[in-house]
Amino acid sequence: MAVRQEEFVLNMGPQHPSTHGVFRIVLTLDGETVVKADPVPGYLHRGIEKLAEARTYTQVIPYTDRLDYLASMLMNWGYVQAVEKLMGIEVPLRAEYIRVIVGELARIASHLVATGAMASDLGGLTGFLYTFRDREEILDLFEMVCGSRLTASYMRIGGVAKDLPEGFVPKAKEFLKKFTLSLAEYNGLITGNEIFQRRTKNVGILSAEKAVDMSLSGPVLRASGVGHDLRKVRPYSIYPQFEFEVPLRTNGDCFDRYYLRVLEMAESVKIIEQALASLPEGPVMAKIPRIIKPPAGEVYTEIESSKGIMGVYIVSDGSPKPYRVHFRRPSFINLGYLAEMVRGWKVADVVAILGSLDIVLGEVDC
Amino acid sequence: MDDISNVSKITEPVQKRILAKIAAAHPEINVSEAGHLHVPVDSLTAVMRDLKENFGFDYLSNVTAVDYLEYMNVVYDLCRVGTPYMLHIIVRIDRENPVVPSMVPLWGGALWQEREIYDLLGVIFTKHPDLRRILLDDTWEDHPLRRDYQWMSGRD
Amino acid sequence: MLENIFVSSLNWLKNLMAAVELPAPLADMLILVIKLAAILGFILINALWLVYMERKVSAFIQGRIGPNRVGPFGLLQTTMDVLKLISKEIIIPAAADKKLFLLAPLMIFVPPLAIFAIVPFGKGMAAIDLNLGVYYFVAMASLSTVIIWMAGWSSNNKYALLGGMRVVAQMVSYEMPLILSMIGVIILTGTLNMNGIIQAQEKVWFIFLQPVAATIYLIAALAETNRTPFDLVEGESEIISGPFTEYSGMGFAFFFLAEYANVLLVSVMATTLFFGGWLAPFGWTFLPSWFWFIFKVYIMVFIFMWVRWTFPRIRVDQLMGFAWKVLVPLAIANIFLTGLGKYLFLS
C-alpha cells in the first residue's frame, strides 16, 4: 500500500512571533522542508508616498520616522539630505557632527534590535533582554535630544531642530564606555554559543554575485564579501573625517550577517567617540526661507541606513509641496530574494534567515 | 566641509567623462544638464544591457515611476558596486498604455520594485516573471499613486 | 524525631485502625490511599511552586525582578494564574476531534503521577516499594509521548500537527539514550529497586562512578521534558506553541503544570540514580533524609532552569542526529565499559 505523500501549505504570518512585524510567508512544506515560499507584504502599507504629496517639505519629516522606526534618525537624515541637495543648502558643521553622532547611535540601536530579535527567534530569550536593556540607554539619549524615544523627527531641512542639551555629551560618553563591555557579553552569550552557531552557520548561503544582482544592501551584502558601504564608497556629510573600517565577512550565511552587525556596532562606537571629541561650536541651523520652495527639478540621494542603502527620490515643481517622493527602502528590496533563499531549508531555518535579513515592516510596506 | 569637496573634486570629472562616453556610445540618449540620461523606451533594453556589460554598472539601486498627467516617467538609478559613480536614467512613456520592458532579466533586484510600481502606478513591465500586486489587496482596482486617483479621503 | 515523622505518623494511624478492628485489607487499602493522596498533594503544590520559581529564576537571569505584586513577594502569582485560567472559556476548534481534544489535557497528568507512587522520598517513605522501580519509570515515562501527539493531532491546526510530529520524533529518539544510560547504573547495583539503588550508593554516589552515564541521562532528560535547548515541541518562535496552540483556559494550564511535574519527576530520578537519593552527603544525618532528598531535587531543577534561560533551540534534524549518532553510541560504550569493569573488579 503506497503511502500517499502530500505537501501542505502553511501560512507563516501575518501574525507570527518571529516575522518582525505584520508579514506573511505562504510556505509550501514537504514535512518540515520548504518547497516553495511566497512572501506577502503590504499589511502595514500606509501610503506614505501619497501622503507626502499633500504635505509641505517640513511636514513630511515626521512621516519618515515611521519608515524604519528602529532607526528614525537615519530616515530623517536621508530625506532631509535629499531636500538640501535639491535646494543647494549647506548645513553648518556643528549640525553635521550632531547628525553623525545621533545617526550612529540610531544605527547601534537598530543593530541591537536585530541581534536581540535574532537570538530570541532561535530560542535564546535572555539575549533579547540583554540587548534591549542596552538599547534603553540610547533611547534615553534620544529622549534628551528630541523629546521622543522612537520617532525622533529631530532633523530639519538645513540642520537639526535644537542643539544638544548640556547633559548629553557626558552621558553619551558614559554609555559608550559601558557599551563595549556589553558587546563582549553578547559575544559570550550568543556568538560563542555552539548551538547558536550550529543553527546559523552555513544556513541561507548568499553568494556575492547573487547579492549584487538582487540589489541587496547593508549588512546582508557585506556579509557575502561585497564591501559596498556608502559611508566609505560614496562619502556624504562629514564621514571622511573619521577613521573607521567597514567590517566584511565572506561566506554570506546567517551567522556572518548576524556577526557583521555586532562588528559594525563596535565601529559605530569608534565614530561617535571621534565625533564627540571634535564637536565644534557654532549654529545648528542654516539660514533657510520660512516657506521652503525648492527649484523645480528632481534629485536622488542615498545614505547608508542600518538596514542598507536608503535612497530618497524627490521631484519638485517649485511649490511648497513635493510633487513626488519615493523612498528606496532597503528592507523591501532585501526581502525580494527571500523566496529563493528559504527554498530547501527547514521551517526553523526560515525563522533564522528572516532574522538575519533584519527587516522592519514599517520600511517594507512604506 | 572641506573633505566632501575634495572627495567630490575627484569623482566629478570622472563622472562627467563616463557620461560623455555613454552619450557618445548611444546617440539616441540625450543628457540633461543635471546629468540625467533621457532614454527613449524602445532602445531601453539595449542601452541597459550595454551599461551593464560594457560600462560595469552592475548594481540597479532604484526603480521608480512618476505620473505627470500627460505622460509618465520611469526612473532607474544604476551604480557600480564599490565606486561612487551613479547614473540617473529617465524613460518617458505614454500614460494611456504605460508599457516598459522589465529589467528583471538584467538585474534580479528589479523584481519587487517593478511589482510595486505596477501595483501603485499601473506601469506594465513586459517579460516580468510574476507581475502582480504586492502591497495592495489583489482585488483593488485602479492605482493610488496616480495624480488623478479619486479616493474617499477621511481627513485630508 | 524529625527523621521519621511521616513513617511514625503512618504507624500511629495503622495502630488506630487495628484498635478499631477494621478488616485488614480495608485498612491497608486506606493507608495506601492516604499515602497516594499525600504524594498527589506534594506534586500539585510543587508544580505551582515550580512555575513561580521558574519565573523568578528567569527574571533574575535576565536582569528583571519577576512577579512581586500578587501576594507576599508574588507567591500567589501562580495560584491567581490558575484561577484566572479556570475562569477562561474552553474553546474547541470547529473541525477538532472533540473527544481526543478534551481527553489529552486530562491524561497528561497520569504518567508523572503514576511514577511518583514508587519514588522513595526518604528512608522507608516510598508509597509502593516496587522491586521493578526503574523499569516501571521507563514504561510510564514513554506514555506522555502519545498524549502530546494526541493533543497535536486532535486540534486540527497545522502548527499543532507539526508540533505533534516533532514530539513523537524527539521523545522516541531520546528514550533510547535515557534507558541505556540507566543500564549503566543497573549493572553496578544489580537491582531495579529504587531503595536498593540508593543503598548501593552508601559509600560513593554513582555520579562519580558513572559520570558519562550521568551527562547522557541529564541531556536525555532535558529532551524528555521538552525544555531548551530541545524545546522544539513548543518552539514559540517557530510553531507558536506546537500541540498546545489551540488550548485555552484549563486545557493549557494542565499542559503547563504537567511540564513542571515532568521536570520534577526527571530530577527526582536523577537524584535517585546518580546523587544518592535521600542519603545525606558526608554522613550529615542531623537533617532528616527527606530534607536532603528535596534539597538535591531542587538543585537539579535549578540547573534545568539555568540551562533553559541560556541556550537557544536546536533544529529538528540536528536533534535526531545528536541522539542517534552521539548519545546512543556513547551510552552503549559506557555499558560495555561498566560491564568489563565489573567483571574485572569482581574476579
Next chain:
Amino acid sequence: MFGKGLLKGMKITMVRFFKPKETVQYPEVRLPLPDRFLGKPEFYYDKCIACNQCVAACPNNVITLKTETVEKKKIVTQYYFDQQYCLFCGLCAEACPKDALKFTKDFELTQYKRQDIKLKFVNPEQVAKKKAEVLQAALEKQAAQEKQAAQEKQASADKQIASEKQAAGNEAAAGVC
C-alpha cells in the same frame, strides 16, 4: 572542546543572576523625564493670537481653531486638539510665535471614554471673560476717543471763538481808521 561556548554562556547568565536588577517599579517609582519630553500638549489661552500657524504646521491637521471677531479683534472660541491623530513631533509648538502651545511631561494619555481623547482647551467662561474684556477695552477706547474728540471740539471751538473775536477786532480796527 565542544562545550566551551556553552559553559561561557552559562557563566555570563549566572554572573548576571546576582547583579542588581534593571526594572523600575513604575507606578511607585518614576524615572525623571528630560525637559524636551513631548507628552500631553498644553495651551495658554491668553497668549494665543489665533494666527493659525500651528494649524498649518501640523502634518495630520490635528488642531481645529475657531475664532470670532469682536470689535475687529479675533477671539479664540474653540481650540480642539485631536490627540488620537497627533504624531507628537512638536512641529506645532515650534511654529507658534507666541509659545502658546507647549508639550508637558505627562505621558499617561489613555482615557476611558473615546471622546475624552479629543482635548478641548477653551471653555466657554474663558471665551466669555475674554469677550467681556475686549468689549470693555473697546468701550474704554471709545470713551477715550469721545473724550478726546470732545476736547478737540472744545479746543477747536475755543480757537474759533478766539479767531472770531480777533476777526471782529480787526474789522473794528479797519473800520476805525
